[in-house]
Amino acid sequence: MKIGELSRRTGVSVRMLRYYEGEGLLAPLRTNSGYRDYGLAEEETVRRIKMLGGAGMTLETIKRLLPCVRNNDPAFTPCNELRKILTQQVGLIDERIETLSQSRTILAGFLASVN
Amino acid sequence: MKIGELSRRTGVSVRMLRYYEGEGLLAPLRTNSGYRDYGLAEEETVRRIKMLGGAGMTLETIKRLLPCVRNNDPAFTPCNELRKILTQQVGLIDERIETLSQSRTILAGFLASVN
DNA sequence: CTTGACCCTGACAGCACTGTCAGACCTTAC
DNA sequence: GTAAGGTCTGACAGTGCTGTCAGGGTCAAG
Numbered sequence: 001m002k003i004g005e006l007s008r009r010t011g012v013s014v015r016m017l018r019y020y021e022g023e024g025l026l027a028p029l030r031t032n033s034g035y036r037d038y039g040l041a042e043e044e045t046v047r048r049i050k051m052l053g054g055a056g057m058t059l060e061t062i063k064r065l066l067p068c069v070r071n072n073d074p075a076f077t078p079c080n081e082l083r084k085i086l087t088q089q090v091g092l093i094d095e096r097i098e099t100l101s102q103s104r105t106i107l108a109g110f111l112a113s114v115n
Numbered sequence: 116m117k118i119g120e121l122s123r124r125t126g127v128s129v130r131m132l133r134y135y136e137g138e139g140l141l142a143p144l145r146t147n148s149g150y151r152d153y154g155l156a157e158e159e160t161v162r163r164i165k166m167l168g169g170a171g172m173t174l175e176t177i178k179r180l181l182p183c184v185r186n187n188d189p190a191f192t193p194c195n196e197l198r199k200i201l202t203q204q205v206g207l208i209d210e211r212i213e214t215l216s217q218s219r220t221i222l223a224g225f226l227a228s229v230n
Numbered sequence: 231c232t233t234g235a236c237c238c239t240g241a242c243a244g245c246a247c248t249g250t251c252a253g254a255c256c257t258t259a260c
Numbered sequence: 261g262t263a264a265g266g267t268c269t270g271a272c273a274g275t276g277c278t279g280t281c282a283g284g285g286t287c288a289a290g
Contacts, residue, residue, distance in 0.1 A: 004266060004267080013249080015249065015250085016247085019248080034255085035266090054218070086226045093218055097215050100208050100211055103170040110201055118237070128278075130278060133238095134277075148287085150237060150238080
């Protein structure tokens with residue numbers, strides 16, 4: 001399928017679809033005339049990228065993670081990295097939450113002192 | 116005092132001190148030769164900016180907030196905005212925490228499924 | 231008068247995307 | 261064959277800071 005259709009089907013903008021490719025996350029075939037030609041596998045990949053991105057991951061991180069989940073037999077992917085990256089990401093999120101909580105406390109303190 | 120000293124005293128980089136000024140948060144006097152000349156009031160302002168920024172606020176937001184806390188009689192500042200902005204900010208932080216929590220859940224789910 | 235430390239302005243770079251525009255080609259259908 | 265709609269590449273803009281560099285002036289000490 002062409003890029004416009006993929007965009008419609010996945011809800012990812014044409015711009016971002018091209019960007020993913022530029023970042024090495026996607027490598028669709030090309031027609032003779034140079035049009036990108038996506039298959040169902042690519043569509044699935046885009047959905048995964050979208051999901052992982054929705055979980056706050058950088059494209060860079062997703063790129064490292066993608067080879068581990070590309071095929072559908074999760075248990076057999078030779079990816080020792082997977083757990084490591086995932087764990088790392090959770091830690092990162094926890095840090096951010098911690099920072100925000102501290103900020104919240106400070107602000108709430110201000111608010112209370114203005115009563 | 117000159118910018119270098121203020122930087123040392125507050126721990127805010129010279130670069131950022133000038134940036135604050137560009138954004139309209141600070142307006143130090145100038146010596147004849149054009150050097151910025153900061154007083155104690157400015158130093159106090161910088162500390163406030165730093166604190167508010169540390170609480171995750173945008174300079175833009177801080178700028179709106181600053182007039183409300185500049186002088187030292189908090190109760191009398193004619194700033195109905197203060198509470199509003201502060202409340203808004205807390206709400207914003209809560210949203211971000213919520214988003215991150217959701218991401219965390221997703222990632223933890225992945226992690227569990229890889230066991 | 232020279233040296234070194236400090237200050238000035240202006241501009242470029244980087245992060246991690248995301249939108250938009252320009253100029254040009256392709257495809258499909260009427 | 262022409263018009264509409266889709267696609268291509270490349271580049272600039274904007275977010276919210278923050279570092280760094282270039283080219284040049286200032287100030288105090290020796």
